Amino acid sequence: xxxxxxxECRQSITENDIYEAMKKIPGYLDITPSDCMELxxxxxxxxxxxxxxxIKADQIMTRxxxxxxxxxxxxxxxxxxxxNEISGLPxxxxxxxxxxxxSEKDFLKRMNDDKRPSFMRVVLQCVQTTGCIAADFxxxxxxxxxxxxxxxxxxxxxxxxxxxxxxxxxxxxxPVVDGQLKLVGxxxxxxxxxxxx
Numbered sequence: 001x002x003x004x005x006x007x008e009c010r011q012s013i014t015e016n017d018i019y020e021a022m023k024k025i026p027g028y029l030d031i032t033p034s035d036c037m038e039l040x041x042x043x044x045x046x047x048x049x050x051x052x053x054x055i056k057a058d059q060i061m062t063r064x065x066x067x068x069x070x071x072x073x074x075x076x077x078x079x080x081x082x083x084n085e086i087s088g089l090p091x092x093x094x095x096x097x098x099x100x101x102x103s104e105k106d107f108l109k110r111m112n113d114d115k116r117p118s119f120m121r122v123v124l125q126c127v128q129t130t131g132c133i134a135a136d137f138x139x140x141x142x143x144x145x146x147x148x149x150x151x152x153x154x155x156x157x158x159x160x161x162x163x164x165x166x167x168x169x170x171x172x173x174x175p176v177v178d179g180q181l182k183l184v185g186x187x188x189x190x191x192x193x194x195x196x197x
Contacts, residue, residue: 013040057162058155060195061176061185067092070099070143077102077142090175090183091146097181100146103172110137110145152177155184163192 018040019033031039067090068077081089081102088103111122111134152175153162162174166189176185 013037053158053160055159055195056155057153057157057159057176057187058185060159060191061155061187062191063185065090065175065183065186067183068102068142069094070141070146072142074137074140074142074145078107078137088173090150090186091142091148092183096183098150098152098175098177098183100143100148101150101171101173101175102142102146106145106147107134110140150175152181153187154178159187159192159195162187166192 015033015037018036022029022031022033022036029036066080066084066086068080070091070093072080072091077089081087081104088101088105090098091100091102093099108119108122112118112125151165151169151171153165155176155178157176165174166172172189174187175183176187178184
């Protein structure tokens with residue numbers, strides 16, 4: 001059950017439901033159904049707030065992260081992504097600090113002269129021109145196309161906050177870093193979905 005469906009549950013309880021529940025409690029209650037409804041709403045919101053902040057990034061992150069060095073050739077990057085069947089990965093400096101992210105979107109942007117890159121726009125460009133529009137990839141390294149600076153999070157960030165970052169920025173993964181910006185894990189959108197549903 002998602003937090004959204006829990007909130008829908010909260011909205012579906014009526015004063016009549018409260019009245020019927022009150023009748024099942026033995027003895028006399030000195031409270032009106034509307035007072036009870038308000039108490040219920042406050043308690044429900046408090047419980048949801050606790051749930052939203054209870055799960056932290058380090059509890060759901062993947063600890064073994066597939067990465068590339070900022071000087072890796074794009075051929076190496078593409079091969080690593082294809083071999084591991086992933087759509088993006090963190091880019092690290094030699095000291096293991098995170099300096100960027102490379103995703104399929106970065107490749108699409110590089111291969112497409114349109115401001116709204118998509119796979120079909122790349123295909124359209126390929127069929128309308130001669131030669132491969134990815135030919136210059138042979139001369140590029142990870143730092144040439146990565147998105148930087150990357151959005152990152154700490155291990156103690158609430159998962160719901162990470163989910164909000166992903167939604168707001170329209171990204172599919174967030175590196176988890178320690179105080180020195182060293183990679184300790186990664187959270188993918190699928191990790192969030194599994195946790196909150």
